[in-house]
Amino acid sequence: MSIASLSLFLNHRTPAVHNLLRHVTSFRLLPIAAAKQQQQKNPNNVSRKPQPNKNLLRAKQSFKEYSSLAPVLSLDDKPDLSDYQAIGTVAAAQANFMRVIVQSLPPASELSGNFQKSEEEASSSKSDEGKIGVELLCVVRAVLKKIRRRVLVGDKVVVGSIDWVDRRGMIENVFQRSSEILDPPVANVDHLLVLFSMEQPKLEPFTLTRFLVEAESTGIPLTLALNKAELVDEETLVAWKRRLRSWGYEPVLCSVESKRGLDSLAFILRDQTTVIVGPSGVGKSSLINVLRNNPRACDAAEVDNWFDPILGSKWFEEQRVGEVSTRSGRGKHTTRNVSLLPLSGGGYLADTPGFNQPSLLKVTKQSLAQAFPEIQKMLSANGPAKCAFNDCLHLGEPGCIVKGDWERYSFYFQLLDEIRIREEFQLRTFGTKKEADVRYKVGDMGVQQAEPRLEPKKHRRQSRKRINQSILDELDELDDDDTSLDEENDPILRALRNENQ
Ligand SMILES: Nc1nc2c(ncn2[C@@H]2O[C@H](COP(=O)(O)OP(=O)(O)OP(=O)(O)O)[C@@H](O)[C@H]2O)c(=O)[nH]1
Numbered sequence: 001m002s003i004a005s006l007s008l009f010l011n012h013r014t015p016a017v018h019n020l021l022r023h024v025t026s027f028r029l030l031p032i033a034a035a036k037q038q039q040q041k042n043p044n045n046v047s048r049k050p051q052p053n054k055n056l057l058r059a060k061q062s063f064k065e066y067s068s069l070a071p072v073l074s075l076d077d078k079p080d081l082s083d084y085q086a087i088g089t090v091a092a093a094q095a096n097f098m099r100v101i102v103q104s105l106p107p108a109s110e111l112s113g114n115f116q117k118s119e120e121e122a123s124s125s126k127s128d129e130g131k132i133g134v135e136l137l138c139v140v141r142a143v144l145k146k147i148r149r150r151v152l153v154g155d156k157v158v159v160g161s162i163d164w165v166d167r168r169g170m171i172e173n174v175f176q177r178s179s180e181i182l183d184p185p186v187a188n189v190d191h192l193l194v195l196f197s198m199e200q201p202k203l204e205p206f207t208l209t210r211f212l213v214e215a216e217s218t219g220i221p222l223t224l225a226l227n228k229a230e231l232v233d234e235e236t237l238v239a240w241k242r243r244l245r246s247w248g249y250e251p252v253l254c255s256v257e258s259k260r261g262l263d264s265l266a267f268i269l270r271d272q273t274t275v276i277v278g279p280s281g282v283g284k285s286s287l288i289n290v291l292r293n294n295p296r297a298c299d300a301a302e303v304d305n306w307f308d309p310i311l312g313s314k315w316f317e318e319q320r321v322g323e324v325s326t327r328s329g330r331g332k333h334t335t336r337n338v339s340l341l342p343l344s345g346g347g348y349l350a351d352t353p354g355f356n357q358p359s360l361l362k363v364t365k366q367s368l369a370q371a372f373p374e375i376q377k378m379l380s381a382n383g384p385a386k387c388a389f390n391d392c393l394h395l396g397e398p399g400c401i402v403k404g405d406w407e408r409y410s411f412y413f414q415l416l417d418e419i420r421i422r423e424e425f426q427l428r429t430f431g432t433k434k435e436a437d438v439r440y441k442v443g444d445m446g447v448q449q450a451e452p453r454l455e456p457k458k459h460r461r462q463s464r465k466r467i468n469q470s471i472l473d474e475l476d477e478l479d480d481d482d483t484s485l486d487e488e489n490d491p492i493l494r495a496l497r498n499e500n501q
């Protein structure tokens, strides 16, 4: 759309367009007036082009400058670091502060200060770099906020202006994320641990399926673990194991109480960033606490050595276990703040507030099948043969190769139905589906008349926004290239000029 075609809007005298035009005139008036002033100062320079909007230009310029100040770092970038810079992981966010654990030692000159670890300790510990995580309390550099680069828990960051004594620093830049989950918001999650309990609460196949589907939909590798194994007999455990194997999962049976399976879990979690999910009360916090203090999980001496917190920091301490608010009857873990807790064997584990109904908002009718290993297995077992339709929902239509002889087929149906209802609701409420363009109205004398259907309100609002945006884009382009402004031939600009004379 050119600025000339804006004049077309003059024929549609809706208030929105008028407002927009008022906006546009105020945008354009400035350069025209400036050009006129210039002309008065310099009457010989008749063909001088109008100046682009200076403010807009300046804003754009500084945006470009800022972005170049903080280009996104790729994961294998190895920026040159000074003694007062380090690379670390954001472990927690609190108000305007981020707690960053950096994997490097302060320069020797700083160690002689009142660094928390005494010199003796520091030299006697296995101080191989990369093993010791030093906690720094950081703010985020203003430039990053200006260019709206969000810093999330889990982000790999460059910290600068480090005060190794007071343990302060400033996050200067963020590395590209390998993954990002939304609820809770965590970057660079390598692994999900889906935790359920055998009893208290009892293992329930449909709830488990919901959690598994939600976890599978992130595309992040997952491990399924079943806690409180000591509460049921071995036969029950074996039966569940067999059952879950048929779903496509190899569960880890564990018990915080009896310590069963904890070594296997510690081994699976080492050196990864894991988010633990599962219903309330299954033992997520208990498991985190025990894994962080499991002396058999690794060399006990390492537990204290690899992570060096700021004196008085509380965020990484024991997770509260089994506390239930007397008022709401829900777990007290209602906060959405998430922390990455350093594990004794390396890596991090993040607790999530217990919730019993994953939303499945990211799952669509089409993607649901990908969250069922059984379906994926049937599809791949058939080699190149595929369902008759590319977008087959595997509901037993003719030509579908997914048969109904598997345990969770009814769950698949049920979830598909739930997602279908949600998608239809979304379409009705925010939808973009076009209604018929014409409607019939019984007019005077009972004669049926066709008239163009007015767009429903929600649609109109959306298209206004679109118009708004395209005009702004247009102005942007004009500012990029002011030669495209054909002042003489533009009716609006001509009118404006006449008005201002
Ligand atoms: N019998 C038994 N009880 C356990 C075991 N692990 C944890 N519990 C108990 O289960 C209860 C709930 O544990 P939490 O760790 O708070 O569970 P959670 O999953 O973190 O719960 P939310 O914080 O509400 O999400 C507590 O009373 C724990 O002591 C276990 O292996 N066996």
Ligand SMILES: [Zn+2]
Pocket: 387, 388, 392, 393, 394, 395, 399, 400, 401, 402
């Ligand atoms: Zn099919």
